[in-house]
Amino acid sequence: MKIMLAALTALSLVMTASSAPQRGKMRKARASETEEEATATGKDAKITIDQFPKTGRVSTLSAPALQGATIIGQCYTKPRKWIVLEAKYSTFSKWQDQLTFTWHVLLETKSATEKDKTDKIAPYSYFSTSVTYANIPKGSHAASVCLHPSYLERYGEPKAIGLVIANKEGTILAGDCESEIKGIKSHPKTLEEAFWNNNEMMNAQDKNGEPMIERRQGLQDRSKTIWALVNPNDYEMVVQ
Numbered sequence: 001m002k003i004m005l006a007a008l009t010a011l012s013l014v015m016t017a018s019s020a021p022q023r024g025k026m027r028k029a030r031a032s033e034t035e036e037e038a039t040a041t042g043k044d045a046k047i048t049i050d051q052f053p054k055t056g057r058v059s060t061l062s063a064p065a066l067q068g069a070t071i072i073g074q075c076y077t078k079p080r081k082w083i084v085l086e087a088k089y090s091t092f093s094k095w096q097d098q099l100t101f102t103w104h105v106l107l108e109t110k111s112a113t114e115k116d117k118t119d120k121i122a123p124y125s126y127f128s129t130s131v132t133y134a135n136i137p138k139g140s141h142a143a144s145v146c147l148h149p150s151y152l153e154r155y156g157e158p159k160a161i162g163l164v165i166a167n168k169e170g171t172i173l174a175g176d177c178e179s180e181i182k183g184i185k186s187h188p189k190t191l192e193e194a195f196w197n198n199n200e201m202m203n204a205q206d207k208n209g210e211p212m213i214e215r216r217q218g219l220q221d222r223s224k225t226i227w228a229l230v231n232p233n234d235y236e237m238v239v240q
Helices: 002-044 149-155
Strands: 047-051 060-062 081-108 124-147 157-167 172-179 213-215
Touching: 047 157, 047 172, 081 149, 081 172, 124 149
Parallel strands: 124 213
Antiparallel strands: 047 081, 060 081, 081 124, 081 157, 157 172
């Protein structure tokens, strides 16, 4: 009897020892599956800016011409160019409910194409607007804002551009800055260091106490301009 009990005890110990590695393998497998799911979720939330808007004259374009009848004829015969800021981005989830693009643009007055010495304008003009797109499928897309030719003529070319992309919860997914202006860094380490978040810079004054940067309105989503007719499939629906 004692011999039988000893044998059963030994067998039980062997089975326990052999099952321990199996349980360890199962725990590792479950942990691996969880890690894969977390990685996939993180990847789905990922947004990349594949092509950033251009600063300077390369961002100015002549508007597309439409042929059609008109009662009064053509009024303004001088060629004019728009400021067209375009960004290419990619999404990686099957669908994104919403993405909000917030733009920050500085125009440099001395680069204005129709200068007026009597026009007392600050050296720089600041524009900002937000555009929200809805139902964004996985893949490559474009986002764009525009300024009417009169802004280029009076206030100048874009010399610093910032762009921030956030989801519907307000979480920032991507952002960057390009600048030709001395003292404004391109590609800041954090968006908190970007020029539009620098109160000292945005409120700077010259030696006479006049503002160096003047805030203005007029930056429009592409869909509200003639540019809505160009490559419309590259742009998702704008939330009004």
